[in-house]
Each structure stands twice: as C-alpha cells, then as structure tokens.
Amino acid sequence: MFDVEDLYQQVIVDHSRKPRNFHTLENANRKAEGYNPLCGDKLTIYMRVENGIIEDLAFEGSGCAISVASASLMTQLLKGRSEADAERIFNAFHEMVTGADQAAIDDRELGKLKVLAGVRRYPSRIKCATLCWHTLNAALSQLTETVATE
Numbered sequence: 686m687f688d689v690e691d692l693y694q695q696v697i698v699d700h701s702r703k704p705r706n707f708h709t710l711e712n713a714n715r716k717a718e719g720y721n722p723l724c725g726d727k728l729t730i731y732m733r734v735e736n737g738i739i740e741d742l743a744f745e746g747s748g749c750a751i752s753v754a755s756a757s758l759m760t761q762l763l764k765g766r767s768e769a770d771a772e773r774i775f776n777a778f779h780e781m782v783t784g785a786d787q788a789a790i791d792d793r794e795l796g797k798l799k800v801l802a803g804v805r806r807y808p809s810r811i812k813c814a815t816l817c818w819h820t821l822n823a824a825l826s827q828l829t830e831t832v833a834t835e
C-alpha cells in the first residue's frame with residue numbers, strides 16, 4: 686500500500702533538498718533571471734543551445750521547496766530536448782497547474798513533472814512552480830550571436 690500523494694511529496698522533497706543541475710554553466714549561451722515576489726523565489730537559468738537543441742541546462746538560486754523542485758525536475762526533463770519540445774512541454778505543464786480542463790491535457794510528455802499537479806489546489810504556489818518555466822522561456826527567446834537565416 687502506498688499513497689500517491691505521499692509519493693509525489695517525496696519526489697518534491699528529494700528534488701528541493703538535492704536539486705539536480707544546480708550550478709552555473711560556464712559555456713552557456715542563454716541566461717535569464719526570474720523572481721517571484723509573492724514568495725521570494727529567485728533563480729537564474731543557464732543554457733547552452735546548439736542548432737535548436739538544449740545541449741545543457743542548469744540553474745542556481747534560492748526559494749521554496751516547490752520552486753526549487755520544479756526547476757530541478759525541469760532541467761532533468763529538458764536536457765537534450767529541442768526548443769520546440771520545451772515549448773510543448775511548457776504548455777502542457779502550464780495547463781496542468783492552471784487549466785480547468787484536466788482531461789484535455791496531453792500528459793504523456795510531462796513525466797516526473799506530474800508530481801507537481803497538486804499545486805493547482807494552492808493558487809498561491811502556482812507561481813512558485815511556473816517561475817522556472819517563465820525564466821526558461823525568457824532565456825530561449827533571447828537573440829543569439831548566430832542568427833539563423835533559413
């Protein structure tokens with residue numbers, strides 16, 4: 686017997702205490718800072734994007750367990766994925782934590798991010814869970830030195 690909620694809680698606690706990819710990235714070519722004044726969560730996303738692929742992804746910062754766990758899970762999931770994948774997963778994640786119609790969500794891509802589904806019941810924590818994603822989006826939309834002309 687195990688309680689799914691407890692299991693989810695364990696994953697969040699584990700990722701908040703031992704965040705994965707928690708460091709700067711020396712060869713990053715994208716970087717953005719995010720701040721959630723409602724809670725005080727602050728983080729910096731570092732990424733190296735080559736030919737539309739997120740080759741490496743890391744973060745630093747401080748914040749509540751939800752914000753740190755969410756960023757940790759996000760970096761794990763998106764490393765090696767394309768920018769288009771990241772956008773799709775972001776939309777599915779956003780829908781999961783804010784959307785009214787849970788049945789409409791394609792959660793096949795969400796993987797471990799599903800442990801954060803419970804934040805939808807706590808509106809004040811939704812910004813904690815989505816901060817890293819908004820920061821990632823800001824980093825992705827930065828102009829790079831190499832402009833693609835296709």
Ligand code: ZN
Pocket residue numbers: 721724725726748749750751752812813
């Ligand atoms: Zn927070």
